[in-house]
Amino acid sequence: MLSKKCKYAIHALVYLAERHGKGPVQIGEIADSQKIPKKFLEAILLELRNNRILNSKKGKGGGYYLQRSPEEISLTEVIRLTNGPIALLPCVSLNFYESCEECVNEKNCTIRTTFLTIRDETLKILSESSLAALVKKQKKDRK
Amino acid sequence: MLSKKCKYAIHALVYLAERHGKGPVQIGEIADSQKIPKKFLEAILLELRNNRILNSKKGKGGGYYLQRSPEEISLTEVIRLTNGPIALLPCVSLNFYESCEECVNEKNCTIRTTFLTIRDETLKILSESSLAALVKKQKKDRK
DNA sequence: GGATTAGTCTACCAATTTTATAGAGTTAAC
DNA sequence: GTTAACTCTATAAAATTGGTAGACTAATCC
Numbered sequence: 001m002l003s004k005k006c007k008y009a010i011h012a013l014v015y016l017a018e019r020h021g022k023g024p025v026q027i028g029e030i031a032d033s034q035k036i037p038k039k040f041l042e043a044i045l046l047e048l049r050n051n052r053i054l055n056s057k058k059g060k061g062g063g064y065y066l067q068r069s070p071e072e073i074s075l076t077e078v079i080r081l082t083n084g085p086i087a088l089l090p091c092v093s094l095n096f097y098e099s100c101e102e103c104v105n106e107k108n109c110t111i112r113t114t115f116l117t118i119r120d121e122t123l124k125i126l127s128e129s130s131l132a133a134l135v136k137k138q139k140k141d142r143k
Numbered sequence: 144m145l146s147k148k149c150k151y152a153i154h155a156l157v158y159l160a161e162r163h164g165k166g167p168v169q170i171g172e173i174a175d176s177q178k179i180p181k182k183f184l185e186a187i188l189l190e191l192r193n194n195r196i197l198n199s200k201k202g203k204g205g206g207y208y209l210q211r212s213p214e215e216i217s218l219t220e221v222i223r224l225t226n227g228p229i230a231l232l233p234c235v236s237l238n239f240y241e242s243c244e245e246c247v248n249e250k251n252c253t254i255r256t257t258f259l260t261i262r263d264e265t266l267k268i269l270s271e272s273s274l275a276a277l278v279k280k281q282k283k284d285r286k
Numbered sequence: 287g288g289a290t291t292a293g294t295c296t297a298c299c300a301a302t303t304t305t306a307t308a309g310a311g312t313t314a315a316c
Numbered sequence: 317g318t319t320a321a322c323t324c325t326a327t328a329a330a331a332t333t334g335g336t337a338g339a340c341t342a343a344t345c346c
Contacts, residue, residue, distance in 0.1 A: 002231050004334065007243065014253050026292070035245050040335055046294065059343025060291045075257065088145050100150065102178050108284050110157050110277045114218065114268060121264040125257060134253045141251050147305065169321070183306055189323070202314025203320045 006083035008036045009044050013053070013078060014138070017070040017131035024056070024063030044082065051081050070132035076123060086126065087119040094119075149226035151179045152187050156196070156221060157281070160213040160274035167199070167206030187225065194224050213275035219266060229269065230262040237262075 011034045019025055027045060031038040045064050048054045055067045066073065079086060080095055087093035091100050092115050099106055106112065154177045162168055170188060174181040188207050191197045198210045209216065222229060223238055230236035234243050235258050242249055249255065 001228055001233065003332090004245070007232075007245065010254055024292095028292090033247075035247060037335060039337080042293080043335090049293090056293060057343080058291085058293050058341075059345095061344070062292050062342090064293085075254070085144055089150075090144065102147070102150065104176075104178060108281065110281045111153055111218070111272075113280070114272045114277075118265050118268050121268065122261050125261050125264065129254075129257045134257075137256070138251065138253045146303090167321095171321090180306065182308080185322080186306090192322095199322060200314080201312075201320090201322050202316095204315065205313090205321050207322085 002079070002083050005040075005044055006079055008034070008041060009048060009078055009082040010075065012036065012041060012045065013048070013066075013073065013131055014134050016054070016064060016066050017073075017135050018138075020066050020070055024061070024065045026063040030064075048078075048081065053077070053081070066131070070135060071130050073131045074127050075129040075134075076126040079126065086122055087115065089115045092116045092119050094123075145222070145226050148183075148187055149222055151177070151184060152191060152221055152225040153218065155179065155184060155188065156191070156209075156216065156274055157277050159197070159207060159209050160216075160278050161281075163209050163213055167204070167208050169206040173207075191221075191224065196220070196224070209274075213278060214273050216274045217270050218272040218277075219269040222269065229265055230258065232258045235259045235262050237266075 012030050015030055015034060016025055027042055028038060030036070030045075031041045045054060045056075049056050049064070049067075052067055053073060054064050056062065056064050076086065085093040085096040087096070089100065089112070090096060090098040091103065091106055091109070092112060100109075103109060155173050158173050158177060159168055170185055171181060173179065173188075174184045177184075188197060188199075192199050192207070192210075195210055196216060197207050199205065199207050219229065228236040228239040230239070232243060232255070233239060233241040234246065234249055234252070235255060243252075246252060
């Protein structure tokens with residue numbers, strides 16, 4: 001399951017994507033509208049900033065805004081940053097590969113291909129979910 | 144990612160599936176061959192037993208064995224028991240449904256359908272992975 | 287240039303979950 | 317009645333998660 005941190009990050013980013021191009025949005029506003037503890041959100045947004053997803057502006061009139069266009073930010077990237085690997089086993093992870101320490105024989109591992117397939121399918125779906133796609137979907141649903 | 148408990152459970156079950164019909168297998172033998180801490184495995188097998196996946200026999204010549212045929216035990220069931228929900232969000236879980244406590248509006252939730260699709264694809268792959276299928280695959284790989 | 291606003295950084299911490307281990311108890315076989 | 321093997325209860329270290337406190341820095345506005 002996704003951690004709260006990850007869910008908070010996604011919702012905050014979608015909120016920012018909706019307001020993309022309209023200047024910085026303050027942490028407090030995002031926290032209030034998305035019901036996220038403010039101090040916790042602070043740390044999350046900072047991390048997203050340090051990982052080139054967000055930019056920030058200090059001082060009066062400051063806040064956070066997307067560093068790239070909503071089309072170029074996908075859930076894949078957000079989940080990897082805030083929740084870790086997409087794969088269910090370390091030995092089939094693209095970005096966080098590790099052999100399972102208890103693994104007796106990785107090549108002949110019975111379950112490896114099953115979880116490789118799951119990873120591939122999951123990645124396919126996630127990479128189609130950019131922030132832009134999510135915002136578009138949301139607008140449609142509201143009609 | 145899957146917990147060690149879950150990976151241990153899967154590997155132990157595949158081991159038992161290979162020996163299905165040949166009488167009980169002792170915890171110690173499974174633990175040794177799969178590099179699983181024996182005491183931890185004890186607790187896992189007991190839980191699988193209490194959930195109708197395994198049966199056990201006490202005393203000399205005793206051990207654990209599958210309660211059903213390997214065709215009838217799928218990874219879906221094993222993961223749910225030892226790792227929890229398959230879904231990445233509680234609000235799209237079939238067996239562990241809960242609304243996300245921080246959710247502002249579940250019906251119009253931006254990300255719900257994405258994770259619903261992921262759950263469906265994952266379940267499809269997992270349900271095709273019975274213990275029998277895994278054992279069959281393993282034999283093929285060894286050739 | 288000082289007051290205010292808003293992000294940054296460091297440190298901390300409680301609760302929960304994970305990954306075990308110890309040891310006494312029970313049952314079955316021989 | 318001894319031995320082999322599962323069962324049950326208790327305990328606990330380590331890691332992760334979710335969250336808070338407070339001092340610091342930078343930008344704006346008057």
